[in-house]
Amino acid sequence: MKKDAALRRAPELGGQPPAKRRRTVSERNRPLWMLTPGALLIGLIIVVPLILGIYIAMLQLDQYTIRKWISAPFVGLKNFVEAFTSTDLVHAFGNSIGFSLIATVITVPIGIYAALATQNAYRGRSLVRSMFLIPYVLPSFVVGSFWRTMLQHDGIVNKVLTAFGLPAGQWLTGPASFWVLILVEVWAAWPFIYLMALSGLQSVDQEVHEAAAIDGALWWTKLRYVIFPYLRGPVALACLIATLHHMNNFSLAFLLFGVPAPFDVQILPTLVYSMSFTSLRFGMGAAMALISLLLIAIPLYFYLKAVRLDTGADAGGKK
Secondary structure, eight states, rough: OHHHHHTTTTTTOOOOOOOOOOOOOHHHHHHHHTTTHHHHHHHHIHHHHHHHHHHHHHHHBBTTTGGGGGGGBBBHHHHHHHHHHSSHHHHHHHHHHHHHHHHHHHHHHHHHHHHTTTTTTTTTTTEEEEEHHHHHHEEEEEHHHHHHHHTTTTTTHHHHHHHHHHHOOOOSTTTTHHHHHHHHHEEEEEEHHHHHHHHHHTTTTTHHHHHHTTOOOOOOOHHHIIHHHHHHHHHHHHHHHHHHHHHHHHHHHHHHOOOOOGGGGGGGHHHHHHHHTSSHHHHHHHHHHHHHHHHHHHHHHHHHHHHSSOOOOOGGGGG
């Protein structure tokens, strides 16, 4: 005890402080070692397939060269140029953008209204919340098969229209197929916006509600200046995730319209699948997949830059 106290007082008495124990290499790099399993998993699942996809996109890989794909002719960027000039890639990209944005614009107000309708406690609220989640928890193949059966020429939709004296329609072909895809996607995807908006509503402080009630704020004023500011972050994130999900939703379009999909409803995922596994042009399909990846990464980059999710230290060590 006395020795330890003397050592602690050594600088005050002009002596030398006790030498600090140097950390070993394993102790200094311990956080990096803890990241090793996750880094290996990301490398195997994401990095390796991405590198392989880039390599395949630069090969003339088709049904004739697939048996010896390592020695397939190297064509460089020819597949990328041909994808833009000789295929329906631009048309499919336009369809994907329009379909994704329209579906998001429709689902956002529906989800927010549903969250507001189930925020306050009332009899049967748990049942209503459970019913709202039914479209979201159903598997995509169930949703696609269900709607495809109803929208057949002799399906229940045309029978109901005929019973009311309205003309039956061809819902799975022609220009109407694009709006059918939007309708089914909205029906299946709006509960996600509902969940995100409901989580934002749960963060609203009860004291804020009480202060607005004391001030006599009307429901619209309270909604605009009290509730919507709390929903800005969760709903913005939900819009980004929902839009990217709509753009990448292959299973729903595949189950509704098959492959090759009708021209009016040709989107990027079905076009890549059709090029790779129907036309058997695997190099071209890989090039289209990489182009789709780059196009999808653009809005994601700007969103991350806007909300500063990748918060880094500025000059001087300030964030």
